[in-house]
Amino acid sequence: MSFLQVQHIHHTYFTKASATTALSGISLTVEEGEFVSLLGPSGCGKTTLLSIISSLLKPTHGSVLLENKPVSTSKNEIGYMLQQDYLFPWKTIEENILLGLKLSKRLNDKSKSAALNLLNQIGLKGVENHLPKQLSGGMRQRAALVRTLATEPKLLMLDEPFSALDYQTKLKLEDLVSRTLDEFGKTAILVTHDIGEAIAMSDRVFLLSAKPGKIHQIFEIPEVLKKLSPFEARNHEAFQGMFQVIWKELESLESRHENT
Template sequence: MSFLQVNAISHVYLTKTEAKEAISNLSFSIEEGEFVSLIGPSGCGKSTLLSIISGLLTPTEGKVIVEGKNSNQPGKSMGYMLQQDYLFPWKTIKENCLLGLKLTNRLTKDTIERTLKLLDQMGLYDVRHAYPDQLSGGMRQRVALVRTLATGPDLLLLDEPFSALDYQTKLKLEDLVFSTLKEHNKSALLVTHDIGEAIAMSDRVILLSPRPGKIARTFHIPAHLRELLPFDARNDPKFAEHFQVIWKELDSLEQSPT
């Protein structure tokens, strides 16, 4: 059985004057340790879908199954990393990273040691007593990743976590996140507008149609690219070929009348 199953999800937003369908009959699955990216035109329901999978939003129709169980509320097996780091400015880096464990009553000597080890792996151990405003944007995102991983989630939901960073920092963090998830055999679902990022980091790329979001096409990334770090994948001769194929499909969807 797949680690995550999204079964016939549809979602409608209701306003005073109309009903807007954001997602329509959307189904796919993710295997344990698999990295999948969602791309598509703006407004196609990518972030809405992440909110539904996390349990923060109840779909109008359909269901999400995680490890064989219905997911009707935010699960302990999920971690959510957003574009903004949302670190508490009055708490130290260490305190920010331990917050999730504290809120879920899992703050123990072992979990604290594991979190400090993650900080060390991310090159942040020396700034554990610093405050967020003393760190660069890239360092803050690394802290956000540690905070997300500290609770031991099996599935990471990544909503454009690198889009606010400068390009050099973004490339470095792509490699760091990719290698960290592979090392810990975590499954991940990334929402991004960056086709190159999707190809470089993913096993599969799912292209959604304009609103209401449906699966327009699924692209399977070749094994030799999947084995490379994202930076190296971007420099592979085959990378541009796959980029062009996906870009043309996306451009065609954006040009189509809705």
């Protein structure tokens, strides 16, 4: 049985005047420890699907199972890393990273020590008493990752977590996040508009078509790239070939989308 099962998801947004179908017939599985990406044209429902998988949004039809149980019963087992770091500006970095543990009533000496140790591992030693405004954007995103991992979630949802960063910081964080998730054996789903990021970080890429969102194609990333860090993968000859294949498919989807 797969770690995560998304079964026949269909979702329609209703208003007084209209009904808009965002997703139709979405079924996919993710194995434990796997890193997958959702890629597709604007309006293809990537974030809607992420919200449904995380049980923040109830689908019109279909179900999502995590370890064979409905995700609605697994709220503490799902962590988030978003485009904005959402650190509380009036709280210290230590207070911010311990917040999830505190809210889930799992804050104790052991969990606090583990969170602070992770802060050191991730290159943020000595910032515990700093306020978020004293850190760079990249450092704040690292702190947000520590906050997410501190609660030991089984599944991580990454919604364009690097898109607000400059390119150099983005590349460094891709490597850092990838290495950290590997070390902790975490399962992750990334929503991104960046083809290169999807290829460099993922085991598989799900390409969605738009209006309504459907799985158009699934790309298996070559083993030779999976074994490399995201930065190394970007410089490998197999990367360009994979990039061109996905680029052409995405271009054809976008031109179809524009003509409808």
